[in-house]
Amino acid sequence: MILLTNISKTYSNGTIALNGINLYIGKGEFAFIVGPSGAGKSTLIKLLMREEVPTSGNIIINNFNLNSLRRREVPYLRRSMGIVFQDFRLLPNKTVYENVAFAMQIIEASPKEIRRQVPYLLGLVGLSNKAKMYPHQLSGGEQQRVALARALINNPAVLIADEPTGNLDPDTAWDIVKLMHDINKRGTTVVMATHAKEIVNSMKKRVIALENGIIVRDEEKGVYGYEI
Amino acid sequence: MILLTNISKTYSNGTIALNGINLYIGKGEFAFIVGPSGAGKSTLIKLLMREEVPTSGNIIINNFNLNSLRRREVPYLRRSMGIVFQDFRLLPNKTVYENVAFAMQIIEASPKEIRRQVPYLLGLVGLSNKAKMYPHQLSGGEQQRVALARALINNPAVLIADEPTGNLDPDTAWDIVKLMHDINKRGTTVVMATHAKEIVNSMKKRVIALENGIIVRDEEKGVYGYEI
Amino acid sequence: MVMKFRTIRYCLKEGFTSIWTNRLMSLASIGTVLACLIIFGMFLLFSVNLNYIGAQVQEQWEIKVFIDEKIPSHEIPIIGEQIKKIKYIKACTLETKEQALENYKKQLGEDAYILEGFDEFNPLRDSYNINLDDIRYADQVVQQLSEIPGIAKVKNHKEFVDRLLKVTEFVRMASLWIMLLLACIAVFIISNTIKLAVFARRKEINIMKFVGATDWFIRWPFIIEGMLIGLIGALISLLLVGYGYDYILKLIYQSMNIFKLRSFSEIFEALAFIFISFGISIGAVGSAISIRKYLRV
Amino acid sequence: MVMKFRTIRYCLKEGFTSIWTNRLMSLASIGTVLACLIIFGMFLLFSVNLNYIGAQVQEQWEIKVFIDEKIPSHEIPIIGEQIKKIKYIKACTLETKEQALENYKKQLGEDAYILEGFDEFNPLRDSYNINLDDIRYADQVVQQLSEIPGIAKVKNHKEFVDRLLKVTEFVRMASLWIMLLLACIAVFIISNTIKLAVFARRKEINIMKFVGATDWFIRWPFIIEGMLIGLIGALISLLLVGYGYDYILKLIYQSMNIFKLRSFSEIFEALAFIFISFGISIGAVGSAISIRKYLRV
Numbered sequence A, B: 001m002i003l004l005t006n007i008s009k010t011y012s013n014g015t016i017a018l019n020g021i022n023l024y025i026g027k028g029e030f031a032f033i034v035g036p037s038g039a040g041k042s043t044l045i046k047l048l049m050r051e052e053v054p055t056s057g058n059i060i061i062n063n064f065n066l067n068s069l070r071r072r073e074v075p076y077l078r079r080s081m082g083i084v085f086q087d088f089r090l091l092p093n094k095t096v097y098e099n100v101a102f103a104m105q106i107i108e109a110s111p112k113e114i115r116r117q118v119p120y121l122l123g124l125v126g127l128s129n130k131a132k133m134y135p136h137q138l139s140g141g142e143q144q145r146v147a148l149a150r151a152l153i154n155n156p157a158v159l160i161a162d163e164p165t166g167n168l169d170p171d172t173a174w175d176i177v178k179l180m181h182d183i184n185k186r187g188t189t190v191v192m193a194t195h196a197k198e199i200v201n202s203m204k205k206r207v208i209a210l211e212n213g214i215i216v217r218d219e220e221k222g223v224y225g226y227e228i
Numbered sequence C, D: 001m002v003m004k005f006r007t008i009r010y011c012l013k014e015g016f017t018s019i020w021t022n023r024l025m026s027l028a029s030i031g032t033v034l035a036c037l038i039i040f041g042m043f044l045l046f047s048v049n050l051n052y053i054g055a056q057v058q059e060q061w062e063i064k065v066f067i068d069e070k071i072p073s074h075e076i077p078i079i080g081e082q083i084k085k086i087k088y089i090k091a092c093t094l095e096t097k098e099q100a101l102e103n104y105k106k107q108l109g110e111d112a113y114i115l116e117g118f119d120e121f122n123p124l125r126d127s128y129n130i131n132l133d134d135i136r137y138a139d140q141v142v143q144q145l146s147e148i149p150g151i152a153k154v155k156n157h158k159e160f161v162d163r164l165l166k167v168t169e170f171v172r173m174a175s176l177w178i179m180l181l182l183a184c185i186a187v188f189i190i191s192n193t194i195k196l197a198v199f200a201r202r203k204e205i206n207i208m209k210f211v212g213a214t215d216w217f218i219r220w221p222f223i224i225e226g227m228l229i230g231l232i233g234a235l236i237s238l239l240l241v242g243y244g245y246d247y248i249l250k251l252i253y254q255s256m257n258i259f260k261l262r263s264f265s266e267i268f269e270a271l272a273f274i275f276i277s278f279g280i281s282i283g284a285v286g287s288a289i290s291i292r293k294y295l296r297v
């Protein structure tokens, strides 16, 4: 459950990235966030995971009230969601396997469970044969899939993905989106910022369109909606 | 003019990224390189700019024979082409303006010329108002456009772009591709690795399809060709 | 905060492997710890020996009390007993007037013949040579000595004592301050190096936080890594300083032999303790402090 | 390689602004240069003064030659002339037997009364006290002195000379080696720090290469930055060491006054030269070497 009330974000250099956002995404929903480059999609996601703090307004996620969240509670907020970052954010000194396993180690999962889960998820994203490689040895799309595997490994209540298909060919992109759809069917809330028009149009899910930091459209079973 | 004969690339960990590529791209051509994630597109581009050295085979670009290229000639090879990297590669400590200007400073362009060219190109990619920002203050799509502006600033003989629209919404992506088309019309060879199916299909340009390190298709006025 | 055993194992393993993964930074940090401890150790040994030499000089110095000629010789030991009762007196030996004359002759060396006439009629007096526990109590002791009946005169070389005291005190204070300064400089340099090493990995720390790791989960491997780097640096420098000192000792004893210096075994344990505790604690604290900044995300 | 003026200007500007842009690394590097130079400077001053004191001790030391009693007193100056002709002799002063007796009395201090009988018939001899340019030529000079007719005896304190020579030589060599060692350690620590600072910016260097910059175009700003960091560190440490030395000099002269020490002005120029050239060159060379690795792309 995600609830944003009156959220605004002005960066320290004066850029107004978000301007009075009100948004409710219910448990188990699947929502696309679309909008032109610089519209504020990534900023919105950064606010959700508390990488940035809103200039004004209130955010509630999974029973965490972000306004009254103490510093040492932040890790638990982040664990309650799986996040795929636009710039991947893989640990450069760990292999693919270790990167995914790390997300389980931080919640002190048992080694046995780690040994079972990690290969399973790497298989799901099609990277079983790259487990021992380091991020810099992967192609852009492969890195993106590792990031997705890491986000999914702890069965988060909310999955937030910033352009999870940006570096993927349409086939792989569809595989990934289908995977996210399956996860959503099992009850996980999915929020996905994307530019992939075809995917948005075919999925017939909720579409939230941002422009210049404002929600200009919010439709159930919507479409990408920007004509070429 | 780009000529690859019998190019193979095996990474030190045994991954065969390219396997016997023969390719000729003439002066003034516009070629798309397509293929699934991990097919070897970025590797091909890294070979062209000599970020990686082929395991076997020969490459000739703009009268540079890469096999007999000496270390101190490498910068001049790179200056003869503009490159947009999949991971942007902007200088983190320089502003947008300085990042673009840097490409002119290295060829010892006059300050007057720099002051004329840089704002012009930032305008072309729609970033005039972000000139004083640092890369980490930009959205993904904005960073990508800065990278493009930098690649174009010296009027290179060849423009090589690795997913220049990966982080862009379809509208902005089209603007960028049209810009590259214009540049191609003025005589610049353009090579573009991409997953943007719609763009490839509408442009009706040469399409080189890679799969598992092999060219599986090479068509004039081709299409993206991977069905969903 | 309570940790599961698996997490402790993870932190340990992570700390150890990280040293190898970040070879360049580890080498730079170990090298810096090493270099700083070598300088620090050199000075420590230098100042320890200076103090030691100072103590030896003091030991060789003595107060002389002359016995009144009128005292019959069988009463002289009684005076000796009285002297020995005074606090801070370490030793007290009798020098008869015959011995005194001999000593004068020795002192004059080749010109001793001028004293030949005194052999029959010795004008000198019996005396006690007194060594003190600590030269600083000289004034006090002299005061008490002069109150003993039968003592004609106390020769205490007041000026010499004062000067020696000043020099000793100065060396002691100076070496203490220099040691402190050096320790500060070493801490500064080492923490600088750790700061840079952590800085090079700031992204990594950030990413861990973004994935949901707690501060301590990130911090522990770094602390263990820092401790290990400090320990390795300390052990190598201990080896180098130790063997270097042993070598230099031999060199010094070969070329001159005025004063005794502290032997290797005398100082080794203290040195080992200082080096290792210094290395480990600065490594741990340095890492912990340096990553703090990057945990704030 | 020839550079256009605009490129030189770019490199300079870049080098300067980069220090500010990379504040953390600049501070760490400057601090490290500073710290190393302070240690180095402390030791340099210490060893310079040790040598100076050694020279003063030598200066106060003298050879004594006794004139035969049979030589008539008007011939004594002739012998003086002959002595002065010997190489390496710096000064040569006459001490008559009357003066000698006075000196003995002074030496005996409170026991001088035993020499009272000699005032009328002085058994001592006239002598010349000779100072040498350098104590190391003592043997040679003594040899030549003993060949002069009319000289009854040469008192050269052979053992003392040898010992002093050894100590002086030892201190000279030891301080030279320690200085060398300290300089090496300083170079090592500083270059370590620079290496880490460059490591933190390796991506940046890579990117520049990928965009088509030549090695020198990338290197120059780094070299200028390194030189500037070295210079700043050198200047601050010069200030600190200089004022610190001045302060300590005063402290020492207050508490004891046995030997003269080098004054601040005597050493300042040399110190400034060493510090600044050391700081700048290690900064420049360290940067140039450290980035080499990352230019290979």
Ligand SMILES: Nc1ncnc2c1ncn2[C@@H]1O[C@H](COP(=O)(O)OP(=O)(O)OP(=O)(O)O)[C@@H](O)[C@H]1O
Pocket: A011, A012, A013, A015, A016, A017, A035, A036, A037, A038, A039, A040, A041, A042, A043, A044, A086, B130, B136, B137, B138, B139, B140, B141, B142, B167, B168, B169
């Ligand atoms: N750290 C920052 N400091 C200042 N301005 C920033 C910062 N991060 C983002 N911005 C600005 O805020 C606006 C929104 O950025 P955001 O990254 O949210 O866009 P986006 O919708 O994700 O775009 P894209 O599709 O290109 O990724 C942009 O104009 C950007 O330049």
Ligand SMILES: Nc1ncnc2c1ncn2[C@@H]1O[C@H](COP(=O)(O)OP(=O)(O)OP(=O)(O)O)[C@@H](O)[C@H]1O
Pocket: A130, A136, A137, A138, A139, A140, A141, A142, A167, A168, A169, B011, B012, B013, B015, B016, B017, B035, B036, B037, B038, B039, B040, B041, B042, B043, B044, B086
């Ligand atoms: N430095 C490296 N070391 C080892 N293997 C590598 C390295 N770089 C790439 N590879 C491997 O080579 C293959 C081709 O990678 P490349 O980056 O060329 O793919 P790509 O076609 O660009 O894919 P994408 O569309 O995902 O960017 C992949 O399997 C990748 O894992």
Ligand SMILES: [Mg+2]
Pocket: A041, A042, A043, A086, A162, B139, B140, B141
């Ligand atoms: Mg974004």
Ligand SMILES: [Mg+2]
Pocket: A139, A140, A141, B041, B042, B043, B086, B162
């Ligand atoms: Mg790629």
